[in-house]
């Protein structure tokens with residue numbers, strides 16, 4: 001025995017992207033929905049799964065689920081690729097369109113898994129920083145994409161962790177300045193006032209990525225999808241493992257789409273609760289960035305982010321400590337919760353900052 005082998009050196013053994021799963025009474029750290037999906041959906045799901053032929057592999061093409069997603073967005077099923085969470089969608093994109101000798105471009109600070117997954121797939125990652133207000137100017141995007149001509153340009157709007165929506169010129173700039181794929185992560189799309197979904201066409205290299213984890217109250221389900229040109233979807237299907245979407249998930253996702261009105265109601269309630277939370281923060285010594293998502297980025301004046309994070313946790317309120325992320329010194333990200341949870345957070349923060 002000569003010990004265990006080393007993983008490939010190009011992996012670089014980076015830290016993964018994990019939010020601490022510590023016990024706290026109020027958990028506002030992972031941008032989940034504070035409310036469960038509808039009870040009627042649970043009942044329908046229980047009845048539908050009773051009929052599953054568990055001894056058999058599921059529908060490999062997930063035809064019914066993809067048709068339901070396509071119908072919800074007014075596109076064709078062959079323009080929909082579904083996977084185990086939008087993270088797996090991003091992984092399939094990187095495996096197919098990234099890889100050695102290819103570049104992926106990210107605009108930091110943004111969702112850390114764009115760069116992380118690209119790196120794991122062997123793709124060279126280039127990072128361009130947002131401006132001092134954490135915004136992205138179309139001119140800066142055009143310059144970066146024109147100069148690097150990345151195989152994949154990642155955009156995220158509303159952006160995690162800033163919560164801000166990109167100027168519409170950003171997407172135009174990314175699409176027209178390069179020849180690669182532009183991947184627009186809309187994990188928080190339904191919270192915002194506009195979406196790029198209507199721009200997806202078979203002859204345009206735009207891929208819009210969405211998830212059931214946030215607005216659909218289904219983070220435990222692990223289901224996400226891309227709406228993309230049909231040839232891109234066909235390529236992603238070839239990269240995905242056979243039968244990667246299990247029968248339960250296909251049924252659960254399809255049935256969830258039947259409760260769109262409930263989802264929109266929850267989203268509207270969270271948007272008004274977000275505005276209440278931001279108003280509450282306005283009375284405290286913190287800088288707040290304007291959010292179009294279900295979370296808010298803030299920076300306490302003159303106090304270390306880690307110190308404030310710890311003070312909140314001592315009061316059993318868990319938020320995301322983003323203070324060590326590039327460009328986010330002193331910052332914390334708080335998910336919009338129920339009114340009761342948000343009041344607990346505001347009271348705890350007022351105490352910590354007193």
Ligand code: PMP
Nearest residue numbers: 085086087111160187211213224
């Ligand atoms: N994209 C963004 C911007 C996110 O914030 C998240 C979740 N934190 C994801 C994708 C991943 O979501 P999923 O649960 O669908 O993998």
